[in-house]
Amino acid sequence: EDKKRLSYAQKLDVAEHSVARRLLETAIAKQTNLIASADVMTTAELLDLADKVGPHIVALKTHIDIITDFDPDSTILPLKDLAAKHNFMLMEDRKFADIGNTQELQFSYGIYKISNWADFVTSQVIGGYDSLNCFRNVGVVAILGMSSKGTLTDAAYQAEALKVAQSHPNVIGGVSQKQIPEELLLFTPGVSIAETGDGKGQQYNTPEKVFADLQTDFIIVGRGIYKADHPEAAALNYKIAGWNAYTASL
Numbered sequence: 001e002d003k004k005r006l007s008y009a010q011k012l013d014v015a016e017h018s019v020a021r022r023l024l025e026t027a028i029a030k031q032t033n034l035i036a037s038a039d040v041m042t043t044a045e046l047l048d049l050a051d052k053v054g055p056h057i058v059a060l061k062t063h064i065d066i067i068t069d070f071d072p073d074s075t076i077l078p079l080k081d082l083a084a085k086h087n088f089m090l091m092e093d094r095k096f097a098d099i100g101n102t103q104e105l106q107f108s109y110g111i112y113k114i115s116n117w118a119d120f121v122t123s124q125v126i127g128g129y130d131s132l133n134c135f136r137n138v139g140v141v142a143i144l145g146m147s148s149k150g151t152l153t154d155a156a157y158q159a160e161a162l163k164v165a166q167s168h169p170n171v172i173g174g175v176s177q178k179q180i181p182e183e184l185l186l187f188t189p190g191v192s193i194a195e196t197g198d199g200k201g202q203q204y205n206t207p208e209k210v211f212a213d214l215q216t217d218f219i220i221v222g223r224g225i226y227k228a229d230h231p232e233a234a235a236l237n238y239k240i241a242g243w244n245a246y247t248a249s250l
């Protein structure tokens, strides 16, 4: 018999990082492994989406630098209230990719002050182990491989990136289109029930496929939800599909 994946409860038994623990606890409590990607352009759209999909997600992934009318008081404070109201975490998909000192500045300064509100962030590991030291108070999701056609994250890069991710205490998991060691949480974007691509290089797989083949932990869905006629219904649909696919993989 094939070795089965670890359940969220089994991962929670061994997880040490507080952010990994909260993610797993939230997934279990809300029976969801869905992360909605809010790639919208205004604060109103961001907050509307967060309120609608909030009940069905474990985390909301932001690209805060896409927001055209960003303001700490009118964007972040209500977003944090919605995260508390619906019990979801905030994942800023910043994909840091510089030396440690610059990342430290980008993380805490500028207009976005990501360290003030994000529960966890994505980062490249191309700057090496020490470049991740600045993310002391949040979890880091390391970019190991990308979903886009022609990505340069080949097998050799991914193997080296994985070594950095596995050895750094700030790292809770990785973004990848391949299976990774079970002590890291796996986050998989490029998930759609209806589409196989977007004509701009994105490549999609179904929730069933990424749980069966990659034993992923969390699916990340953007346009499949925020571009849907009814984002709340779409989120519920992906929540159910993701949870069923997870259960089937146990």
Ligand code: 5IU
Residues within 6 Å of the ligand: 037, 039, 063, 093, 143, 145, 146, 147, 148, 175, 189, 190, 191, 202, 220, 221, 222, 223, 224
């Ligand atoms: N994203 C990917 N693929 C990757 C990485 C990040 O799609 O390999 I790293 C991000 C980009 C976007 C979201 O914010 O995940 C996916 O959005 P769509 O579901 O709309 O394609």
